[in-house]
Structures are given as C-alpha cells and as structure tokens.
Amino acid sequence: MFESMKKDKVRMITLIGMAVMIIAVAVKAATASVIAAAAIHVAGLACFFLVEGIEKTPDAESGLSFKRFFPDLKKPGVLPLILLMLVLSPAEMLLSKAVFGSAYIDHVLGRITVPGLDQLPLLLFSQIISVLGEEIEYRAFFVGKGMKRFSFWPVAVAGAVLFAAVHYAAGPAGIVAWDLGAIFIDAILFAILYRKTGNCLISFVPHFLNNMIGFFLVPILFG
Numbered sequence: 001m002f003e004s005m006k007k008d009k010v011r012m013i014t015l016i017g018m019a020v021m022i023i024a025v026a027v028k029a030a031t032a033s034v035i036a037a038a039a040i041h042v043a044g045l046a047c048f049f050l051v052e053g054i055e056k057t058p059d060a061e062s063g064l065s066f067k068r069f070f071p072d073l074k075k076p077g078v079l080p081l082i083l084l085m086l087v088l089s090p091a092e093m094l095l096s097k098a099v100f101g102s103a104y105i106d107h108v109l110g111r112i113t114v115p116g117l118d119q120l121p122l123l124l125f126s127q128i129i130s131v132l133g134e135e136i137e138y139r140a141f142f143v144g145k146g147m148k149r150f151s152f153w154p155v156a157v158a159g160a161v162l163f164a165a166v167h168y169a170a171g172p173a174g175i176v177a178w179d180l181g182a183i184f185i186d187a188i189l190f191a192i193l194y195r196k197t198g199n200c201l202i203s204f205v206p207h208f209l210n211n212m213i214g215f216f217l218v219p220i221l222f223g
Helices: 002-031 034-055 069-073 078-100 102-110 117-148 152-165 173-197 200-222
Strands: none
Touching (some): 002 034, 002 117, 069 078, 078 173, 078 200, 102 200, 117 152, 117 173, 117 200, 173 200
C-alpha cells in the first residue's frame, strides 16, 4: 500500500508540475509576465527534486547525475549528436543573416538580457545557471518524468513547443517563426539526447556551447 501511495503522489506531482508549466508558459508568451516566468522555474525545479526525493532515486537512474557524466557522454550516438548540434548553431546563424540580415539578430537580442562579452566571467556564470535550470525543468522534469506517464514523442514535442513558446517575443512574422522554429528543433534534439542518456547534464553541453557560440558569432557576423 505504501508503494502505491508513493506512486500516486509522484504521478500527481508530475502532472501538476507539467500543467503549471504549460499554463505559465502560455501566460508568459501572451503577457511577458515576470510572475509567470518565475512560476515556470519554480514548477519545473521544485517538482523534479520533489519526485526524485519521494522516489529516493538512485544516482544511476537520476535525470541529473554528475557521476554518470562521462560514461553517459560515451554512450552510442551521443557525441555525434552533440557535434551535429554544434554545427547546426552557426549554420543557422549564417542562414539567418543571409535571409533576414541584421533584423534577425536585433530581434533575438531584443528578447534576451545577458551580460556582454566584456563581462565574460559574469556571462559564463549566468549562462551556466540559466541553461542548467532550463535543462532540469524541460528535459529532466518535463521530458524525463513526463515520459514515465506518457510515451516519449508526445512529451518531447510538447516540451519543445513550451521551450520555443517561452522564448517568444513579438516581431515581424517571418523572423518570429524562424526564431521559434530553430528553438523548437534544438529542443527536440535536446530531448533525444536526454532519452539516449537519461542525464540532463549531457543535453546541457550543446545547449550551453550553442549559446556561447552565438554570443561570440554575433559581433563577427553582425558587427
């Protein structure tokens, strides 16, 4: 009976957390609400650690494992997928410049607030924290815990839609669609990487590196 109650509690927390994230992302996309943005982080992070705590998840099964990082990195198909993503990021920026010119990067820079390259240590620190948080929320919790309730592709696609929507900013329709489409594809690839490893620290790697590549390429391509 105790095991059944524990499973019911985990199921309830997972479903409530996913529902709160979906609602909060919709509100944030529609209103740019700071409270909704905070609710996304609180729901994703709190529910992930609550579920892991209730289940007493061993490190070998955790969606956030530092000990498994290098073994997981060596799993079949992981490094090629990471390398593919690192190639896609600059390719997407080059294509964006060719199609939209500087209007594209103006749109992207308009929706983010980060330290500049002249504050590199602060930029690195802020990116490590924000990217790790996103990977726990969207991959370890929404996809990882979600696919214990549903099959992989529905939660991967739903998670990718949420991840793209949370980055929404108003602008020219073509640029917005291109921007969100690229983010959606990235999120699908992050989810596939998570499924291969069960460790959001692995999907953190291309996510963090792609962001940093982008910061360094912006002044080169659009300066």
